[in-house]
Amino acid sequence: MEKPKQRSNNRNEHLLNAAAELFSTQGFRGTTMRDIAMASGMLPGSIYYHYGSKDELVVAVYEAGVALIVGSLESATRGIDDPTERLQAGLANHVEAITRNSHYMQVINRVLPEDVPGHEAVLRALRAKYEACFRDLIEGLPLANGVNPTLLRLMILGAVNQTQFWFDPEGKMTPAEIGEAFARFLIEPITHHKRETADA
Amino acid sequence: MEKPKQRSNNRNEHLLNAAAELFSTQGFRGTTMRDIAMASGMLPGSIYYHYGSKDELVVAVYEAGVALIVGSLESATRGIDDPTERLQAGLANHVEAITRNSHYMQVINRVLPEDVPGHEAVLRALRAKYEACFRDLIEGLPLANGVNPTLLRLMILGAVNQTQFWFDPEGKMTPAEIGEAFARFLIEPITHHKRETADA
């Protein structure tokens, strides 16, 4: 395979960053190609040299976001063996990532597959890849009787992903503290407490 | 004050329902006035007899959604005194409402104040009114040491509100069961467990 040439002054990355920021703050439909062009210092038509359409652009952002978060979670939990500590570290990292790091993964939470007709399958697959990380984090936990791991995962994801909408950088808690607090809410009851419920 | 006249064949409610459904499934920007008109059996221009603009329409839907949910939560928890039971009943009711009842309150979760420039304040106030219900539900709980009630509320809201995106009507669990499971996850640790954390 031949490597695709790329010039030193390529602004593709700059373009992708601008698109990520706008999509995350204004939504997919709420962001125009002119917005993106202006934010990345180009003319609207120039974007089409890099991406075939607005849809392809948002898919690229989505893809980059998943890659970022998967890599981030991976390196944050690497080396930690205890499942409880893994979850704690993972949640802290994720809240940190969502609230601070990058607009990329905010796109994942804000842009729904149905928003991009014809690309639903790709986006759903990418999202599944992202959610699989949490499946792994939870799988190792010594769950108490009657605790549904799927429901637990969805609950955690829901709680964590909404933080981007209320998190206040000027507030008292840091993202890591929030993530740890979430973990503290959950870990104790789930792992150690025994319930008498026996419904399937 | 004079009562506003209204004819028997008024289709305002029908129009509002159609708008709610479309806004909830396609988002605010993703829904056109023509979509709404077609769904409610009118021509695009006819909508403007009822609402002055697309913005006003979505605000009306948002308003109706908040009224619905506040009323629903109120009647679901009325008569229940025990704070734990109140939370349980409230959550079950809310998951039920989000996943089944009505598109109205899905709009509240999907349409952000920033999506409707010039009406951010109204939408934020309406959302605050809605969130206040949960503040009340949590206020009465006998929280364990170190448990931040605000964070708990935000966690619960996040978990519950995301259900609309993954809930499967054909799935094994009913909305009420999901709500109760959420409550079960939370209530036990929060109320009865004592921690040694003493940070403010």
Added chain:
DNA sequence: GCATTAAACAAACGTTTGTTTGGTTATTGA
């Protein structure tokens, strides 16, 4: 140094958008 071509510009395209305007229908209180 020169041909190649990555990467952008400049300007327009046809379409869709939210909205307006003026006319029409039919329900209603008198």
Added chain:
DNA sequence: TCAATAACCAAACAAACGTTTGTTTAATGC
């Protein structure tokens, strides 16, 4: 019964939209 008007239709409007086209610039490998 009949004027008043609530409720809608029909048709268009201007602006904004995503996209295409033809051209220009400048970095690159030979």
